């Protein structure tokens with residue numbers, strides 16, 4: 031099958047390389063040194079799903095061939111430009127938006143009224159730390175769907191094709207699963223602020239306390255918005271309702287579960303990876319989304335607001351903050 035991957039970074043690069051290994055005809059878009067490296071040496075994947083070098087047709091911005099199925103795998107802030115650039119080629123086909131945050135699928139549907147848009151949540155973790163090279167640090171499922179009911183037929187079909195390359199399944203209540211992933215992504219901010227891996231930040235009691243508090247705050251906002259959390263990554267509506275009201279010492283079981291599922295290979299998280307590359311991060315679509323959802327119902331989300339502000343501070347200063355400084359800055363907000 032002819033498959034296009036728009037934004038072949040950590041997540042898209044993994045999808046592209048594994049679909050190539052499964053025998054599909056893959057074309058990608060990428061930029062700068064990464065694009066040059068893919069053209070010269072191929073797209074090199076290693077880590078959790080083994081090593082493979084793919085040689086996809088690679089271009090900046092616009093796919094070179096019309097795909098029969100496409101994946102959009104940019105960071106949230108780049109998705110609109112990437113989709114618009116490729117809109118003509120995406121008409122009439124299924125387009126899978128692999129993105130954290132709450133708005134990716136909805137925005138794609140608006141931009142591509144003549145395509146079949148499907149959302150996807152990658153539970154695997156991947157690092158794109160040097161041009162042309164992607165490492166899978168945690169191998170795990172990808173879930174596809176749309177809306178709050180059963181998965182639409184196009185999601186089932188797209189999941190079956192992706193599943194030829196990596197574990198992928200269609201799920202019901204995709205909207206609720208996006209919220210569950212937003213709670214999981216509360217672990218992204220601390221590495222971006224401190225420069226440490228996700229595992230290191232969750233192993234530090236003071237930092238874990240903050241992550242637990244931000245997860246609890248985010249979960250309560252979701253519940254106040256009427257969210258029924260979807261079941262992914264060992265979490266579901268029942269566990270997240272527990273997280274929302276549990277004392278913090280008990281609630282930390284959730285970030286500790288995240289750490290255990292991640293395994294031992296250090297995972298910087300996708301937000302820290304952007305910062306290390308000197309790019310603006312996706313934080314406004316992660317902790318920032320919680321602040322926006324809270325504002326919509328006239329509630330504050332001070333911990334998520336502070337974490338968003340600290341990530342922006344690191345983006346501007348170009349220097350990470352020591353864990354003790356982060357703990358001091360958050361202390362007044364923790365009860």
Ligand SMILES: NC(=O)C1=CN([C@@H]2O[C@H](COP(=O)(O)OP(=O)(O)OC[C@H]3O[C@@H](n4cnc5c(N)ncnc54)[C@H](OP(=O)(O)O)[C@@H]3O)[C@@H](O)[C@H]2O)C=CC1
Pocket residue numbers: 036037038039040041042059060061062064090091092103104105106108109111112115128129130131152153154155156157158299300303304309312
């Ligand atoms: N990495 C991970 O482990 C996980 C990430 N996610 C989510 O998946 C999504 C993708 O993240 P990730 O793969 O880490 O991001 P990356 O930054 O690694 O990859 C995105 C790629 O898209 C490229 N890109 C952006 N805009 C365009 C464009 N207009 N044309 C061509 N290429 C473009 C970027 O180039 P450039 O670098 O030049 O901007 C980059 O190479 C995010 O929403 C993230 O939160 C979800 C689960 C795990």
Ligand SMILES: CC(C)(CO)C(=O)C(=O)O
Pocket residue numbers: 130153154155156214215217218228297298299300301
């Ligand atoms: C869950 C996690 C941290 C896995 O890498 C992720 O989704 C991300 O990096 O954005």
